Each structure stands twice: as structure tokens, then as C-alpha cells.
Amino acid sequence: MRASGILMPVFSLPGPFGIGTLGQEAFAFVDFLARAKQTYWQILPIGPTGYGDSPYQSFSAFAGNPYFIDFRALADEGWLLPGEVPAAAPVGSIDYGALYNQRPVILQKAAARLLAAPTAAYAEFCTAQDFWLDDYALFMAIKAQQGQAGLADWPDALRTRDPSALAAARVRLADAVDYYKAVQFFFFTQWNALKAYANGKGILLVGDIPIYVSPDSSDLWTRPELFQTDGQVHLTHVAGCPPDAFAADGQLWGNPLYDWPRHEAEHFAWWKRRMKHATSIYDVVRIDHFRGFESYYSIPAGNTTAAGGHWEKGPDQAFIDAMHETLGQGGIIAEDLGYLTPEVKTMLAASGYPGMKIMQFAFDRREPGNYLPYTYTKNSVVYTGTHDNVTTEGWKESASPEDVHYACRYLRCEPDDLTEAMIAACLSCVSDMAIVPMADWLHLGAEARINTPSTQGANWQWRLATPLTGLLADHIADLTVLYDRAPAAE
Template identity: 35%
Template sequence: MSNLLKHLGGQRQYGVLMHVSSLPGPGSSGCFGAAALEWIDLLADHQVKVWQVLPLAPTDNTGSPYSSPSGFALNPQFLDPDQLQETSAVDGFSTWCQQQRFWLKDHCRFMVLRRRYGGAPWWQWPKPYARRHRQVIKEFDRAEAVAIDQEALQQWQLQQQWQGLRAHSRERGVQLLGDLPFYGAHDSADVWSRPGLFSLNPDGSLAQQSGVPPDYFSATGQLWSTPVYRWSRHRLNGYRWWLRRLERQLELFDLLRLDHFRAFAGFWSVPGASSTAEHGEWLPSPGKTILKRLSSRCGGSLPLVAEDLGVITPDVDALREKFDLPGMKVLQFAFEADASNAYLPQNFASGSWVVYTGTHDNATARGWWQDQSDQVKQQLQNLLGHPVESPGWELLRLALSSTADLAVVPLQDLMSLDDSARFNTPGTASGNWSWRLDQPIANLRGHMEGLQQQGQLYGRGRSSG
């Protein structure tokens, strides 16, 4: 039995991908409120065992949760004002602050300073603050004690609300699958407070930055403008920052997707001044050591999913297999080559996979289908044995019928929405991360009933008991 199957209770299951921000409600974003509870109940009522979300971290100025000012904090937009805890419960708050002292105080300082300097990146702040001169920070803590405490209180409230949702999901038998980016933003509390852990120049600019090399899709590669890690410094303290970051996520979720998993084996490092990713080099990562230490703290069984999409080398597969981590299969990629395509369900070598109709980075299934060539359309129809009427549901049935331990469908595909509901288009900076459900949760019952029927048809959704 695979590691993932053990975490799923010994039975193949199915789940739904929808970020918290997409939940309906009166505010500008979905939140940890009544709609989230109703959503969990809807999933549980239809034997959906997994709710997958994107990172819960604060977003950057484009709305992306994958480029966050914090590797530990929660997004204040998700705070439900209708269920704020009484601040008089100071014992719980103080205890939590002490438990989270590794990151919390620096995050709060960073957010207060960022407001003071009009949102400017930290390396453009006055040097005593950018370089964290001890006496200046001490005086700042005293002068801004109230503002710093307010930031901490907000994070505590978010923690309380999310843990309430998690307790409810556990009671209803729904597991929460989170997401962790490999890199953090350059302009973040983590880089500001621990610059020695990142590849920076003395002035705070990037010495080496992250990305991926040129490939079939991009002649110049992808440049992400986030600092790569200075692994020699991490090694000196036993990779403490990385382990704390992973443990923080496992406090929040039952399962965790590791974005850009290939960087745990080796990463593409590009000079900080470069404007393209062409002139980089592959360097080794200590992912094996980090995962081994995390495994020992988790009792030997890691509740992780490896995002291993794209060009994957044997060392990445070896690392994933060493820790028995499931990889990902995306059915929209299954028709880009011949019958040996690794994303075709009949070619899954084992059950240790999470199979998706598409991810947050893909077009909706309906939008994808509209853009496909006649050759691809014919290939899918030949596989199915009948004409395609509803692309999302056809791909969903393929996912559910596969050997993969977990099949996940974005809500947009369940609803057969077109590409106006696409959540993100990689390589673009606007128009992303904003799709939101524009109807009550109860209106989704018909879609969920269809999902449950198909899941049961293919032997998914049952518990081991």
C-alpha cells in the first residue's frame, strides 16, 4: 500500500480543488467563515474526502499566493469579521505568540515597516531598518508596540478560525490538502529577517535568482526573480528554517503539496542581474537531507505530494520514490504525444499518483478543449469510444477510473465553466487569482451528486472502515 493510500484511509478517493478566496460571501474575498463550513459539509455529504487549496499565505501585489511576503503567515483577507475571538482571551494569544516566536515578531515588524514606507521593498528602506541595526529595531519595537501587537493578534485570529475549520473538516472526514511554494518573495519578512539564508548582495539585491532553463515552451526560460537559497548557511543550523516552515504547514493541513518539487533535487540558479534565465546553471539541493529530517519528526510517513510536472530528471524521480511521495498527473497533458505519453491513465505505473483534470495553472477543461487541434480531439474521442460532449466530465471520468490513489477536479471543471473562470495563466501578471463562485454553495449540490455517482462507480469515496 502506498504512503498516500495510507493517509487516505486505505481506499482510492476523490477531491475538489478550490481556493479559499473563491468561496462566495459579502466581502471582497472568500474567507474562513460560514461559506467555508458549508462547503466542507457539502463535500462530506457527497463522500469527497479531500479539499485542496492554494497557499494560505498573504499574496503579492498581483494577488499571487505563490510570491508571498511571508513563508509562515496567513492571509488577512481570509479573516471572517463575524467570528472574531474576544481579545480578552489573552492567555491563549500569549501562549500562541510564544509558540510562533520563530517567525511571528519579525513578520509583524516587517508589515508595520512596510506600511510606514509606503509599500517600498525592504532594501529601499532607510539603511538602519533595511540592515536591522539592533538598537534601531529595539527602539522601533518600543515605539510601535501597539501596531506590532495588532499584527500578531490578527494572525492569531486567523489561526483560530482556520483551526476551527480544520476541526470541523476532521469531524466530517474531509482532509485538507495545502500547497507550499519552494521559493519565497525577495520582498518578504523571511529574506529581510534572515538575509544570510538567501543569495543576496550586501545591498540586499539578488546575487543569484531562481527560474527554469529554456525549453520547448520558452526560448529564454522562466525567470522568477526570487532569491535562491544559500544552502551552506542552512546546513550550519541543521536546516532549521526549512524544517520550521514545513512543520508550520503541517500544523495547518492534513496533506501538503510541494510546489516545484524538482528543486529539492537540484535547482536552476541564474545571476541576479540577468534579464532572462538562459545563462544559469544546475546546482544540487539538500532535499534528501531535509525530507529525511522531516520524516523522522513525522514518524517516518510524510503526508506530502510532489508537484513533479515539466521536465523531470532521474534524480527527481529517485528522490520522490525514496520517500514514497505521490507525484502528479494532469490529463490535459495526456494528448500531446503518442500512446506512450506518461500522463495517459493506462500508462500510470502504479497508484502512487494524484491525477487532475487540470490545475490552477491550466485552462478550464472546457477552455482547453476549445483550443485543441482536431488531432487531439480525435485522440481523446478514440480513447473514450464516443464523442466528447462535456470535456470536464469526460476528463473527470478518466481520472476517477484510473489507478491513481487520489483524483482531484477543479470546481470550474465540475461546473463546466469556460476560460473566463480560469484561475491563473502562468507568465501573465494581470487578470489572475480572482475567480470567485458567484452563487450559493447549496446550488452546487447537483454537481456534487454527479461527482459522487461517478466516484462510486469507479470504487472511490469509501472509507476503510
């Protein structure tokens, strides 16, 4: 079925609290999508952000981001008093330092009220999520007690989960553990309400999960034997990408690499649980760096760049079979960008999952793959660009004149019309799904870029300051109908 959607991170929504939340602006965005005759709202990972504020470096593969909790909704539920809701602030770039310092003060008040008289819904939540919630809450409580030190710098007894040290920590930090569990209850209560509203409006949520967990995460701490460690929860090898035309030294991500033989011996139980959780909170799941299941780039821990790494074989078809067994055949988008070998292509074909096509790459001479629209297949998802690309207006300004000229010749447009022409090319191509970032529909420049890979600072900060008008929604709807991507009922 041909359909389309818009890429818009939750954190980029407007609103009064310094970051986008799951409050009324999120519901208004759903209404905008429905009027624009869209089918999908694609977001970025919604886990609690750690080092560098990246949603791809989260303290948990299962938890939700406390920054997204809407204070007004807490007040509506009686967990906050009206006077405890902070005054509205102008919409601007996200200041994560301010959020880190200010948000817990308010969330503590709401959590205290819940914990003073726990509800049946809270008890049910804790029971349903006990496979990750208790370990996550204890991890966060210990981390706070350790001055927010990373897992690698914890005392040996705590880092390696010595039973007596854990038992003492559970007693000593019981109040903090309860706080972190209550915050997760608030998050998922609001998330489930938003998802129900979106689904009721015919909008499906496309979630995004990183292939790797963070080196500072409850996931690594809880099950270190599932990762390449030295037995003391120190990493021996880490993840990244090899050097290419976009990064001369490659990309050193630093994430733990999986001990795939151990996963396979356990019949991929951890991954099955992770994917069941993801498919319960999203309608469609995009798996980042999908090619890493066929083979992955391994970098010795301690290296300062990715240049000294090498390729290792991944679980390949065994993983695909496990996912099919657990999830069925659909509901997954495979992020298959980067260096694709024949083996990766074979694995992707066997999975049946749609891969990704990036329209900007079609006209970038540094990109070795052929991303021109005539090469696309129906079973694919096409984007003008993703969160890792500059906006199309920004690309027009930063790309070489030769690449811009080629794009305009191919798309039969003048440079001033390039963004709209590229959007039209996405919507008109054969790919079953087309996703356009909100910033491209608004024709915003490089100031609206979400992330520049292999850099730190100034990433994950863009927020929507331009009102979304009915006129824009109607324009999007007109093109969506023109290219036969409107919902079937339309």
C-alpha cells in the same frame, strides 16, 4: 487507499466581502464535499499575498492571509459590532486594490478591542508562534511605515537589521506590531475552527506551500544568511524555470534561492520548522516545485528573462532524510511537474511521496512527458488540471484540433462530453488520489481559469458564482462510489 477530492481556493469561495473567507461559505463547502463523498479539500497557499496578488509570493512562509478573515465571525466573537460589518456585495471577480484599502479599516477596530483587553487565548497564541510572529509583525509594520516599499528598497540600517535601528523601530512601531499580531490571531482562530469542522466531517485539508519564499518577505529579512545574497540582503541569483514549449523565454520567478550548504550545516532546521508548521495546519502538504530539491535553475539577479540561467545541484537525499526524520514517511505530495531527470526521479522514489499526473498533459503534444493514464502508478495524485491550467472546457476550446481529436479518441467520447470523460478517466485510473478542480465539475470555460503562468493581471481573481446544488453533489458522489473512491465508511 483510493480517495478523491476537489481543488478549490479559499479566495474562490462565494461570500459577501469581495473574496472568499473562512466564514459560513467555507463551512458550507465542507458540507458539500461530505455529501459528494469526497475525502480531500485541496486549496492554494493561504499566506498574505504580495506582489501580483499571487499566493506563491507571500510576505511570510508562516502567516495567514488577512483577506480570508470573516467579518461575521469577528462580530459573533464580539470583536466587531454588528454595524461595523460591511454590507454584502455581489459575488464577482476579486478586486485586490479594494481589499487592500478597505479591509484594514475594519480589522483595526477588531484588533483595538482585543488589544484593549487581551485574552488568555491571544497570549497563548503569541507564545506558541513566537518563532515567526514577532519578526513578521515588525516586518509588516516597517513595510507600512516605508510606504509599502519592497525589502530591497528599505534604508540600509533597517534592511540589514542593524540592532539599534531595530530597537528603535520596535519602540516607534509598537502599536502597529501589536495590530499585525492580533490579525494573525483572528486568522488562525478562524482557520483552526474550519479545520476542526472539516476533520469532523471526514474531510482532510490539502495545503500548498511554495518551495521558495518571496523576495519581499519576513523570511528573507529575518534570515538572509539562508539565501543567496551579497551580505547586504541583495539577491545574487534568483529562481525560475528554463525555456520550454510553453514559455520561450522560460519563467523568471525572481524568488531568493537557498544557500543549501548553510541549510545543511544547520541540519535543515529552518525547513524542519516550516514543515512542522505546515503539517500542524494542514492534513496533507503539497510542496510546489519539488524537483528543485534535487537541482534548481539559477538566474543571475537583474536578468530580464530566464533564458540566461543554469542548473545547480540541490541538497537531494540529505533533504529527504531530514524530512523523514522530522515528519515520518507520509503526508506530503510532491509537485514533480516540469523537466524531470533520472536524478529527480530517483530522489522522488527515495522520498516515498506521491508525484502528480495531469490528464490534460496526456493529450498535449507540446508536453514531452508521457502522462497517459496507463503510465500512472498507485503512489500518485492525478488531476484533470491544476490552478496553472485552463479549465478542461477551456482546454477543449484552446488546444489544437488534433489534440482534442486525440483526447476524444482515447477517452471514447464526443467533444461535448470531453470534460466529463476526462473526470471519469481521473477517477477510474490507478492513482491512489484523484483531485478535480471545482470549475471542471461545473464545466466552466476559460473564464474560470485561476492563473496563467508567466503573466500578470487577471490572475487569482476567479470566484464561484454558480450555486453548488445537492444534485451536483449527488452526481459527484455517484461517480466517486462507482470508481471506488468513497470513504471507507461509505
